[in-house]
Amino acid sequence: MMAKEIKEEVYNCIKCGLCLTPCPVYKQLYFEAASPRGKVQLIKKILEGKLEASENFHRLLFNCLLCETCSVNCPSGLQVDRLMKAMRAELIEKFGLAWPKQLLFHLLASDRLLPFFLTWGRTLGNTVLSLMPQRSRWGTVPYARLPRLNRKFLRHQYPEIIKVSKPKGRVLYFTGCATHYFFAGVGRAVIDILQRLGIEVIIPREQMCCGLPIFLAGARQMALRNIQKNIELFNRQDVEAVVVDCATCGSALKKEYVHILEEMGESPETAKALSRKTLDISQYLERWEVEPLLRPLRARVTYHDPCHLLRSQGVKEEPRNLLKRIPGVEFVEMAGADVCCGGGGTFQWEHAEVAFGISGKKVETIRETRANLVATGCPGCRLQIYGNLGEEAVEVVHPVELLARAGR
Amino acid sequence: MPMLSQEVRQKFSSIVGPERLKTSPEDLLTYAYDAYVLEYLPEAVLFPKTAAEVRQIMKVACAHKIFVTPRGAGSGLGAGSLAKRGGIILCFTMMNQILEINTANRYAVVEPGVVISEFQKELEKLNLFYPPDPGSATVATMGGAVLMNAGGMRGVKYGVTRDYLLGLEIVLPSGEIMNTGSLTAKDVTGYDLTRLICGSEGTLALVTKIIVRLLPKPKSKRTLQAIYDRIDDAGDTVAKIVEAGIVPATLELMDKMIIKALEDFAHLGLPLDAEAVLLIDVDGDLETVEKQAALVADFCKSQGARDVRVSQSEKDNEQLWMARRSAFGAVARLRPTCVIEDATVPVSFLTRAIKKVIEISERNRVQIAVLAHAGDGNLHPLILCDQRDAQEMQRVEKAMDEIVDYALSVGGTLSGEHGIGIAKAKYLPKQLSGAALEMMRAIKKAFDPQGILNPGSFLEYEK
Helix, strand or coil: CCCHHHHHHHHHCCCCCCCCCCCCCHHHHCCHHHCHHHHHHHHHHHHCCCCCCCHHHHHHHCCCCCCCHHHHHCCCCCCHHHHHHHHHHHHHHHHCCCHHHHHHHHHHCCCCHHHHHHHHHHHHHHHHHHHCCCCCEECCEEHHHCCCCCCCCHHHCCCCEECCCCCCEEEEEECHHHHHHHCHHHHHHHHHHHHHCCEEEECCCCCCCCCHHHHHCCCHHHHHHHHHHHHHHHCCCCCCEEEECCHHHHHHHHHHHHHHHHHCCCCCHHHHHHHHHEEEHHHHHCCCCCHHHCCCCCEEEEECCCHHHHCCCCCCHHHHHHHHCCCCEEECCCCCCCCCCCCCCCHHHHCHHHHHHHHHHHHHHHHHHCCCEEECCCHHHHHHHHHHCCCCCCEEECHHHHHHHHCC | CCCCCHHHHHHHHHHHCHHHEECCHHHHHCCCCCCCCCCCCCCEEECCCCHHHHHHHHHHHHHHCCCEEEECCCCCCCCCCCCECECEEEECCCCCCEEEEECCCCEEEECCCCEHHHHHHHHHHCCEECCCCCCCCCCCEHHHHHHHCCCCCCHHHHCCHHHHEEEEEEECCCCCEEEEECCCCCCCCCCCHHHHHCCCCCCCCEEEEEEEECEECCCEEEEEEEEECCHHHHHHHHHHHHHCCCCCCEEEEEEHHHHHHHHHHHCCCCCCCCCEEEEEEEEECHHHHHHHHHHHHHHHHHCCEEEEEECCCHHHHHHHHHHHHCHHHHHHHCCCEEEECCCECCHHHHHHHHHHHHHHHHHCCCEEEEEEEHHHCEEEEEEEECCCCHHHHHHHHHHHHHHHHHHHHCCCECCCCCCCCCCCHHHHHHHCCHHHHHHHHHHHHHHCCCCCECCCCHHHCCC
């Protein structure tokens, strides 16, 4: 059952419509049921028993990026995204999950299957991927532009505790699946810069997928073990912070765990403690003087705000500051940096046509900046932007990777 | 009126294609509301993209006597765009191209689905300016603005939608396409049908193309916040500013409750202990603006303003106005339902009218937050309630009756800019004489002899 305070939200929508124009999905489709206002009103009818939760409604509910733009723009203060997420959880029993999601989530929810599967994937998958027709696409992203699996997974490249002499600080590092399996370069950059600052980094071996892709699809029960295990591993008093390099994992640790446990009637206290400790890597680095470590790097750089960093966590200036602190970097703000890239996890694959339109606009604004580098702190955005750049000679990186480059 | 037959559906589908003909329960429910409190379920929603499609749709509707109600983004406040007697909704949101911006002759041609603020943003890049600025400008469409004759915050200096229309392309209920007006600022050829369509609430014809006149963008702008401990002083200031011949670009009044709701939403440091704030814009070339800003500030202080803050940057301006635009939504933080009154009085009666509203609210035990486009006497008392409470809604209705009676008693009007829709239809005979109503019905008949366009609207409303 949906929590009472979430249910009551539907009566706070005054239907002013201010959520329509900012909604990236509505702006592609231009019909009301695609808009946040439309979805809220439909949820209201379902909760009141005046509408059946049909297949069509189910499809509409998932025609949403969960980018949270409506929530931050709602003058009435409706937590639209929480309502939608709770509704997705309500429908999971009725509609279940499509088999590709079943498979994916089973992997992500398991501490054995995922490494096993991807270890084989590394030898077979990369090869298969390079044999695929390179112009064909997974959703909106051409196979040629999909990331390849790391030759050695990140956490296998380092000991669990990376000691430094006379540590100035000590952090836990939540690597997330994307960095661990695909973007090891991001992880190496994080560790490198922390080491050079004299900070001891602990990477708990048994950490699991943050679970966000699973519970945002509505499968909360399935994600519960991931949540509990991660809280158990990371809720420690003997560290300064839990640092995260992935916007999505960050929003899970910082915000979603608390909401989900509360709504499932579990105690959210340990999740709250973890939330207080969790920092995006760009936030954590604000505390330190990195300039002495850096040499000039000639680049024209623009920055894209990941939804899960800007709206979920309220992190806006820190990554920009980080980029501006690198000598030689010419920082240009793109128009609409805060507009969603159109990725939205599995959205870009389930609603490729809508995603195409949204990503197309994003790429256009990037082009207008004439930057040769786009920095963004989210592997999902990275995949989506890089996948839609076409033949453009623009590189997409994590801000920390640029920092590490300047540090060489 | 019969339900849509299979045959009619088929015909509609062959005109716009199955993708732009929506009939699922979910789609119909989401076109049953606007920003008002009532709901009416349509039988289908069609999204035309060209005038030719609209013509074909109307030919079918005309032949089969299907009711047709036009709609933009659905931000209206009086059920104007709802299918009050069933039939189909023609939704123009997908017909949304800016067709031409002509800098040499300073006009633009747009399709009805263009969102007002997006049009304004495009113009700004070319140093041009389309002034009408309803609170809902970031949602509302140009077509909706034309059919409702939308006003807004800049009315005091720049007027309303009507004042910028040069011409229209319309589709008559018979399906015939007709042009009104021209590309020139002056045009006295025949009856002014452009301005007849403007504000007709979609009862006469459908708009498929809009030609508006543009102004050069003012070179600079300042926003002032005058803070008052007494709402009466704020009201008096407004009347005195107008009397003194100072013409600010906007002159908005908000009371304590609005200030609190906006502060909760936008965190701008608005003074929570003040009883009222005037938000005042002055615009023009830099020199005039500086002079006027100082003049207005002194003026406010002399009328009892506790403090006058002048914005320091364009960003501050924008945030303040973004907050003001959110007022209607923001009051939902206080109560779930909000009914907006829109009665307008001659500006010298403003203070008395505000007092009257407060008195009415207390006597009827309803919560009313006062917002006003004060410079043109356009009150927006926001009546806060919960539509699930029938008794409370009765008191709300009584309070509305009394506000309307007061406005009419001092020479004002039922509605300054939101329109009649059905929200105010019952008051119509109070303001319009029998002869005037007859004339309006005759006009309606001339355009729409079958009565298929937006039926159940103000002229034929029955409780």
